[in-house]
Amino acid sequence: MIQSSIVYFFITIAITLGITYWAARRSSSKEALYTASSGISGNQNGLAIAGDYMSAGTILGIVGLYFLVGTDVSLYFISPMAGLCIGLAIIVGPLRRFGRFTLGDVVESRLKDRRMRVVLGICAIVISLIYLVAQMVGAGGLISIVFGLSFNMSVVVVGILMTIYVAYGGMLAATWVQIIKAVFLVGSVIVLSVLCLQHTGGLSELYAMTTEATAQTRSLFNYGNLNLGLYSAASLTLGLMLGMMAMPHLLIRFFTVPDEAAARRSLVVAVTLISLTMCLVFLIISPAGVSMIANNPDYQDANGVVLGGSNMITLHLARALGGELFFGIMSAIAFSTILAVVSGLTISISSASAHDLVKTLSRGELSEKTELRVFRTAAALTSAAAIGLSILFQHENLTFLIVMGSSVAASTTFPLLAMAIYWRGLTPTGAIVGGMVGLISSVGLIILSPAFWVKVVGFDEAVFPSDYPALISVPLAFISAWMVSRVTSPAPAELAAS
Amino acid sequence: MKPSILTIPIICLLLMTPLVFFQGIPSTTPEWLTREFGGVPGTVWATTAWFVAMVLLTWYVGKANTDHLGEENP
Numbered sequence: 001m002i003q004s005s006i007v008y009f010f011i012t013i014a015i016t017l018g019i020t021y022w023a024a025r026r027s028s029s030k031e032a033l034y035t036a037s038s039g040i041s042g043n044q045n046g047l048a049i050a051g052d053y054m055s056a057g058t059i060l061g062i063v064g065l066y067f068l069v070g071t072d073v074s075l076y077f078i079s080p081m082a083g084l085c086i087g088l089a090i091i092v093g094p095l096r097r098f099g100r101f102t103l104g105d106v107v108e109s110r111l112k113d114r115r116m117r118v119v120l121g122i123c124a125i126v127i128s129l130i131y132l133v134a135q136m137v138g139a140g141g142l143i144s145i146v147f148g149l150s151f152n153m154s155v156v157v158v159g160i161l162m163t164i165y166v167a168y169g170g171m172l173a174a175t176w177v178q179i180i181k182a183v184f185l186v187g188s189v190i191v192l193s194v195l196c197l198q199h200t201g202g203l204s205e206l207y208a209m210t211t212e213a214t215a216q217t218r219s220l221f222n223y224g225n226l227n228l229g230l231y232s233a234a235s236l237t238l239g240l241m242l243g244m245m246a247m248p249h250l251l252i253r254f255f256t257v258p259d260e261a262a263a264r265r266s267l268v269v270a271v272t273l274i275s276l277t278m279c280l281v282f283l284i285i286s287p288a289g290v291s292m293i294a295n296n297p298d299y300q301d302a303n304g305v306v307l308g309g310s311n312m313i314t315l316h317l318a319r320a321l322g323g324e325l326f327f328g329i330m331s332a333i334a335f336s337t338i339l340a341v342v343s344g345l346t347i348s349i350s351s352a353s354a355h356d357l358v359k360t361l362s363r364g365e366l367s368e369k370t371e372l373r374v375f376r377t378a379a380a381l382t383s384a385a386a387i388g389l390s391i392l393f394q395h396e397n398l399t400f401l402i403v404m405g406s407s408v409a410a411s412t413t414f415p416l417l418a419m420a421i422y423w424r425g426l427t428p429t430g431a432i433v434g435g436m437v438g439l440i441s442s443v444g445l446i447i448l449s450p451a452f453w454v455k456v457v458g459f460d461e462a463v464f465p466s467d468y469p470a471l472i473s474v475p476l477a478f479i480s481a482w483m484v485s486r487v488t489s490p491a492p493a494e495l496a497a498s
Numbered sequence: 499m500k501p502s503i504l505t506i507p508i509i510c511l512l513l514m515t516p517l518v519f520f521q522g523i524p525s526t527t528p529e530w531l532t533r534e535f536g537g538v539p540g541t542v543w544a545t546t547a548w549f550v551a552m553v554l555l556t557w558y559v560g561k562a563n564t565d566h567l568g569e570e571n572p
Binding site for chain 1: 503505506507510512514517518519520521522523524526528532534536537538539541542548549550552553554555556557559560561563
């Protein structure tokens with residue numbers, strides 16, 4: 001373990017626990033725990049959303065993936081940006097207007113049927129859990145490399161910390177951890193980019209170095225390195241695009257601001273920060289990583305593989321250009337990034353469990369005190385489940401897990417939210433069938449895909465030929481919701497009137 | 499002027515279509531896109547321009563929707 005990393009590791013934990021202690025004294029009510037009492041400003045929420053979007057997987061993973069597929073990595077950040085744009089246009093405003101704590105609020109307020117809470121709650125839990133496991137797998141690998149802990153110990157440490165943050169500090173603590181982390185992350189990306197250009201002498205020199213680094217990097221600037229084919233490229237794009245604006249942990253952030261205008265402003269602020277960071281990562285840091293680190297024997301093991309894997313290229317670059325001090329700071333930022341994102345995901349699961357599932361199944365007869373107890377218990381159970389699942393899936397491909405979560409979100413929460421908000425003909429039964437068809441088809445096709453059926457289960461040939469189900473599962477969800485709505489009754493008139 | 503509900507998703511899908519084609523069927527990439535401009539490969543400039551276009555569209559949507567706040571209420 002690097003000495004500077006140890007120091008920054010404990011500083012990070014101390015700061016985040018301090019924030020949690022401060023937030024816990026202000027988070028005694030349900031409103032405070034779930035949504036920070038809607039007291040976060042638009043600009044603050046924008047920083048928090050940017051922090052949620054720019055997870056360790058995004059920053060470290062994009063650079064790592066660039067080393068493998070070059071310019072093709074663009075699908076992984078342009079598609080979600082398109083999703084944020086569509087979300088700003090059609091989802092954010094109505095979401096803030098009709099929702100209070102969870103996505104279930106939005107759909108129930110439109111369809112006047114409490115069963116919708118259960119459906120949305122299940123979808124939110126499944127999506128957030130998949131995403132949480134992906135983040136924990138990434139966290140375990142990163143922490144074990146940077147801080148010298150074993151994988152299992154790493155995920156246990158992250159699990160315990162996230163339970164403390166969420167159970168005691170709630171959304172207020174998670175938001176402020178995200179805000180501080182986002183500021184440091186954007187700042188460090190700017191500093192690293194300046195150091196890269198200073199070292200190489202300019203953008204054209206950087207690309208000349210990258211092109212000359214190895215014969216392999218020459219093809220990095222051609223499209224097609226992902227070997228997707230038209231169906232998979234379209235399906236991956238659709239899944240990332242629609243999934244981005246249907247991610248429960250991102251959408252519940254819009255309940256933390258006081259009104260619709262602040263919700264919209266927060267997304268514009270987030271997009272500004274994300275675009276600045278991703279442009280620097282794509283244009284400068286990624287090629288610099290390839291030219292200075294990926295093919296440098298000083299950062300390779302005996303087999304010629306980058307020490308710690310390609311996800312570590314950014315941190316190696318920070319050490320090469322900024323020394324041990326900058327490496328320690330970057331490692332601490334990566335660690336706080338993980339803590340912040342997993343906390344947001346845990347809040348999403350805990351609030352869906354307490355507010356949508358348990359409260360609805362107990363027919364609403366749940367005191368606030370009991371609901372808060374359920375929320376905290378759910379946070380602890382989520383943490384335990386995430387630790388177990390991340391140990392089980394520790395060798396699974398990270399990108400596959402993230403795309404899987406996005407595809408399920410695009411096939412479940414997106415059709416339900418879009419139809420509930422914009423189509424008056426949607427009936428509760430239609431919405432339930434649409435949501436379930438989206439969930440079963442997306443998860444089913446993922447199980448039958450080469451990434452799971454062949455690589456995980458061990459069969460010779462996959463039943464479904466692509467790893468990306470969205471192009472089939474999203475239309476299926478919409479069509480089934482539409483067809484069933486056409487032949488079933490709307491909500492009772494007296495309920496609709498209320 | 500505030501864009502209608504369907505306009506923005508359609509524009510986004512249309513903007514993404516060429517990128518999907520280039521990555522799905524690499525042979526459809528125009529030859530001029532593989533040249534260098536100012537020492538930087540054309541595909542890198544094109545990808546950055548794609549991203550910036552998406553960001554500008556998002557800023558426009560944010561401004562248009564805030565100027566007409568409430569009008570898109572279904």
